[in-house]
Amino acid sequence: AQSVTQLDSQVPVFEEAPVELRCNYSSSVSVYLFWYVQYPNQGLQLLLKYLSGSTLVESINGFEAEFNKSQTSFHLRKPSVHISDTAEYFCAVSDQTRGGYSTLTFGKGTMLLVSP
Amino acid sequence: DVKVTQSSRYLVKRTGEKVFLECVQDMDHENMFWYRQDPGLGLRLIYFSYDVKMKEKGDIPEGYSVSREKKERFSLILESASTNQTSMYLCASRHSSITEAFFGQGTRLTVV
Numbered sequence: 001a002q003s004v005t006q007l008d009s010q011v012p013v014f015e016e017a018p019v020e021l022r023c024n025y026s027s028s029v030s031v032y033l034f035w036y037v038q039y040p041n042q043g044l045q046l047l048l049k050y051l052s053g054s055t056l057v058e059s060i061n062g063f064e065a066e067f068n069k070s071q072t073s074f075h076l077r078k079p080s081v082h083i084s085d086t087a088e089y090f091c092a093v094s095d096q097t098r099g100g101y102s103t104l105t106f107g108k109g110t111m112l113l114v115s116p
Numbered sequence: 117d118v119k120v121t122q123s124s125r126y127l128v129k130r131t132g133e134k135v136f137l138e139c140v141q142d143m144d145h146e147n148m149f150w151y152r153q154d155p156g157l158g159l160r161l162i163y164f165s166y167d168v169k170m171k172e173k174g175d176i177p178e179g180y181s182v183s184r185e186k187k188e189r190f191s192l193i194l195e196s197a198s199t200n201q202t203s204m205y206l207c208a209s210r211h212s213s214i215t216e217a218f219f220g221q222g223t224r225l226t227v228v
Contacts, residue, residue: 043206044206106159
């Protein structure tokens, strides 16, 4: 069965500092990886995804994530955060281990707290 | 834009009531999911459906059932609501395993 581990439940940083949110997954088959963001009182929005090809993927608002197959990781990074990046971030994996049909498994989330 | 609509943002129900949470998507997606979200536990999969009238149990199906009579609609049913089912419920849909899922705004259910 697939699983996702987000090692940090909360990451406090100062504005304009770099940040890394860690994500590790386990799966016995090929995977597709996603990062979602959830702002207060809202649903989840896709931030970026890895399906195939280049292992480094980027979002339109400056986040990037690198797929590392040997370390089974998909860490999220941003070189300089803004107050508006304060939100909860979820890593997710999709594969086809559940009865041949694909499900989407999430980590427990990391709350990014950006302060001035 | 893809739209996933959950019928209610907030619900308050009494213990023992039968509760229906409705979810509708407008993009002809094959897959639909119901998750519950609790602080510190992330999103846990309750049920998913990969086609009309097809359903599969997720990680925490106990106390829940689902219905998918039409492709665009996926309903979550709490047969007899209990206080430990107080939670945020999120519906999602996607076309296939290699596409992203789109989420509704969530339903915050309180069982008293």
